[in-house]
Amino acid sequence: MKKLIIFITVAVLTYTLAVTFKDIPFGENRIGDLNNPGTVSAYYLQKAPEDLHVSNTITAVVVNFRGFDTLGEVTVLFLAATGLASILYRKEDEEEDERITLKSSSLVRTGAKILFPLMLVLGLYVFIHGHLTPGGGFQGGAIIATGFLLMLITYKRFNTNHNVMVWLESIAGLAFVGIGLFGLFRYGSFLQNTGWTGNLNDLVSGGLIPLIYIFIGIKVGTELTNVLDILLKIKPRKN
Numbered sequence: 001m002k003k004l005i006i007f008i009t010v011a012v013l014t015y016t017l018a019v020t021f022k023d024i025p026f027g028e029n030r031i032g033d034l035n036n037p038g039t040v041s042a043y044y045l046q047k048a049p050e051d052l053h054v055s056n057t058i059t060a061v062v063v064n065f066r067g068f069d070t071l072g073e074v075t076v077l078f079l080a081a082t083g084l085a086s087i088l089y090r091k092e093d094e095e096e097d098e099r100i101t102l103k104s105s106s107l108v109r110t111g112a113k114i115l116f117p118l119m120l121v122l123g124l125y126v127f128i129h130g131h132l133t134p135g136g137g138f139q140g141g142a143i144i145a146t147g148f149l150l151m152l153i154t155y156k157r158f159n160t161n162h163n164v165m166v167w168l169e170s171i172a173g174l175a176f177v178g179i180g181l182f183g184l185f186r187y188g189s190f191l192q193n194t195g196w197t198g199n200l201n202d203l204v205s206g207g208l209i210p211l212i213y214i215f216i217g218i219k220v221g222t223e224l225t226n227v228l229d230i231l232l233k234i235k236p237r238k239n
Contacts (some may be wrong), residue, residue: 139218
């Protein structure tokens, strides 16, 4: 009986997916053919520059056309960071002040001091210009977290303010969800781009999309930095 129920469930899901995807005209247009509005790719390539004034079509798809999916990705990252912090939680009297890292040479320390601000600037540039060039919030946030990782493994006494990181992460996450819900209740579409779109290829363009990517970049950067800091402070318990 159990196998029969599983078989019926899988069959129904397979049929539903087959019917759904059969009506979606994937891959029917050739490269450069933007005159066929019946294809998904042509729709994206047309609407991104015309309606959203966004040069990076991938950004328009990720942040606007499939905003619910991006919300899911951010939620998964948040849950992963929360779960890891919960698993590795230790009482205050059991916590170690220093991270697990070898003493760095003067060359490494000097290089870290030079590279750290440059990596922060690069990360900010990547997600601020995500609507114009390849990149975005996830990539920029990862670059910023990598810069903090460089300092964390170079200097044992380099510490991040956990409370500030948590507040930044929370504010960025709430702002992202708030913008999405505003578009949903006001215009009937989650993350609906309602701002001033400006001129194509201008920094101040794309409506709310650059602002959304900034919030995503801050959230990703702070979450990854906190996770890395926690991992580097965990030491094996003595028997």
